[in-house]
Amino acid sequence: MDELSSKETSLQALKKETENSLKELESKKAEQETKMAKLNEEQAKASEVIETNEQKLIAHSVSIIESSNTVSELQDAISTLTYLIPTLNSSTVIATANDSIYQGNLKVEEINAKAEAEAAIPSRGESITDTSTPGESSGSTALSTLTMQSTAYTGGTLTATGSKPVYNPGGISTIAVDPNVIPLGSKVYVSGYGTAIAADTGGAIKGNIIDVYFNSEADCIAWGRRTVTVEILALPGEW
Structure with missing residues (x-):
């Protein structure tokens, strides 16, 4: 029991x-x-x-x-x-x-x-004249030009604006900026680098400095730190 x-x-x-x-x-x-x-x-x-x-x-x-x-x-x-x-x-x-x-x-x-x-x-008495302008670019006039220090970075999947960081020498690449100096979303031209969009930020990117994006660490090292001319071609919403 x-x-x-x-x-x-x-x-x-x-x-x-x-x-x-x-x-x-x-x-x-x-x-x-x-x-x-x-x-x-x-x-x-x-x-x-x-x-x-x-x-x-x-x-x-x-x-x-x-x-x-x-x-x-x-x-x-x-x-x-x-x-x-x-x-x-x-x-x-x-x-x-x-x-x-x-x-x-x-x-x-x-x-x-x-x-x-x-x-x-052609109109009566007039010769044929081709006045079309297919594909000509008028060129870009800078809104302002800045002399800045540039470093380089790589890696990461999203920028501060949510886009993908890219390096496209023949198109538009990505740079990190201080938004108080260059508004995010601006289209710029960086001497020695090319056309880019100011799409990213960084803890060390303050004031008169930008960070350009490359696809490899080797390219970043080759770029180093240098003085560049930054032309602001268009502000956000204007291009």
């Missing part, structure tokens, strides 16, 4: 221990679900901010393509969007940029075709 009672007591204790373990597991599961929900919410908010920033980044070029009938302006806007796409994260913004590029190319083709057709029918 005592042995049976002892076994029953042991079973009751085991049952209670199991119940407590299950409760603990349920509690941990609920805690993990809460943390996951919070993380997902934070990621959603971050994605929303990134998408908003990227929409602003392409807005000017998209607007030019929608409103302009000048070949040079259209081709400049198309080029800008083409160079910006590798820096974008939002699939929605990328789709918008690609659609605008497509529409812009259609407009350029239509304008050039119309110009050729009009040139083929």
Whole structure:
């Protein structure tokens, strides 16, 4: 009888221990679900901010393509969007940029075709003159020019504005700036480096210094620290 009672007591204790373990597991599961929900919410908010920033980044070029009938302006806007796409994260913004590029190319083709057709029918007493200007760039006039110190960096997946850092010598690259000196989102030209967007910041990037992005540590070392001329070509929302 005592042995049976002892076994029953042991079973009751085991049952209670199991119940407590299950409760603990349920509690941990609920805690993990809460943390996951919070993380997902934070990621959603971050994605929303990134998408908003990227929409602003392409807005000017998209607007030019929608409103302009000048070949040079259209081709400049198309080029800008083409160079910006590798820096974008939002699939929605990328789709918008690609659609605008497509529409812009259609407009350029239509304008050039119309110009050729009009040139083929001269007015009475006039010779045929081709006045179309396909794809000519008017060049960029700097809003201001700064003499600054430049260092270089590499790595990282997102800039302070949420875009991807890139080095594209033939297009638009990424630099880090002090936003109090050069507003984030500005288009600049850095001597010896090329055209870039001021998209990033850094703890050591204060005042009269910029940090240019490269794809490798070796390129950063080769760049070193140097004095550069920085031309501010356009402010945020103006290019």
